[in-house]
Amino acid sequence: AEVIIVKNESAAGELVARSIRALIVGKLDAVLGLATGSTPSPIYRALARSFMERPIDVSRVRGFALDEYVGMPAEHPQSYRAVITREVVEPLGLTPGNIHVPNGDLSTIQTAGLDYEHAIVEAGGVDVQILGIGRTGHLGFNEPGSSFASTTRVKTLTEATRADNARFFDSPADVPVQCITQGLGTILRARHLILLALGQTKADAIAAAVEGPITASQPGSAIQFHAHVTVIVDEAAASKLT
Numbered sequence: 001a002e003v004i005i006v007k008n009e010s011a012a013g014e015l016v017a018r019s020i021r022a023l024i025v026g027k028l029d030a031v032l033g034l035a036t037g038s039t040p041s042p043i044y045r046a047l048a049r050s051f052m053e054r055p056i057d058v059s060r061v062r063g064f065a066l067d068e069y070v071g072m073p074a075e076h077p078q079s080y081r082a083v084i085t086r087e088v089v090e091p092l093g094l095t096p097g098n099i100h101v102p103n104g105d106l107s108t109i110q111t112a113g114l115d116y117e118h119a120i121v122e123a124g125g126v127d128v129q130i131l132g133i134g135r136t137g138h139l140g141f142n143e144p145g146s147s148f149a150s151t152t153r154v155k156t157l158t159e160a161t162r163a164d165n166a167r168f169f170d171s172p173a174d175v176p177v178q179c180i181t182q183g184l185g186t187i188l189r190a191r192h193l194i195l196l197a198l199g200q201t202k203a204d205a206i207a208a209a210v211e212g213p214i215t216a217s218q219p220g221s222a223i224q225f226h227a228h229v230t231v232i233v234d235e236a237a238a239s240k241l242t
């Protein structure tokens with residue numbers, strides 16, 4: 001992987017936003033892989049600013065989110081559908097119908113994973129996948145033990161991840177137990193991976209992903225199978241790289 005150390009989160013956001021803007025200028029119907037959580041926010045903010053200052057046609061841009069909670073109403077403000085709408089679709093002016101999020105409805109959960117895989121293939125695959133990484137090393141919600149060949153499916157969140165995400169909910173007990181997530185195999189089929197990590201809490205996961213042994217107990221190490229990976233980190237997240 002190419003590792004780029006940046007000064008702070010806004011520098012990280014600007015860097016990724018520039019590359020995504022260039023992608024869209026060259027391919028108006030580019031397919032973006034969208035992460036949620038705190039890490040990608042500076043990217044979405046920088047992109048929104050860039051499109052505001054120098055507008056380009058983004059009406060045909062398509063997007064696929066990495067994951068969604070299972071059994072949470074889509075209107076819930078912390079559903080990833082709602083987060084993607086609020087933090088990405090609206091500020092960037094994307095076309096809502098072009099943006100896909102795995103469907104966590106219980107009534108269709110049996111087929112939702114395969115449906116999502118088909119939708120990605122139908123779109124011609126993901127051009128650039130934005131990734132964050134969990135303290136457990138997860139990419140998407142592929143917790144340790146996930147197969148490198150996995151596709152979109154239901155997973156159970158680890159207690160560590162539920163605790164980390166409790167900050168978005170009124171009470172830790174409100175964090176859903178299950179999610180539907182793109183698999184590591186799905187993620188590895190994107191043509192370019194951009195993994196962003198900020199802060200000391202991500203240092204171990206980044207070291208394991210970038211230069212640790214390839215092992216299912218560190219899902220982030222899956223990036224070592226990919227030929228085009230850009231890892232963008234601040235000094236703190238880079239601190240355990242040798």
Ligand code: F6R
Pocket residue numbers: 034035036037038039040066067131132133134135138139140141
């Ligand atoms: C989000 C996702 C997760 C997060 C990871 C880091 O769609 O799939 O893998 O990227 O949990 O979360 P933050 O950025 O909030 O530290």
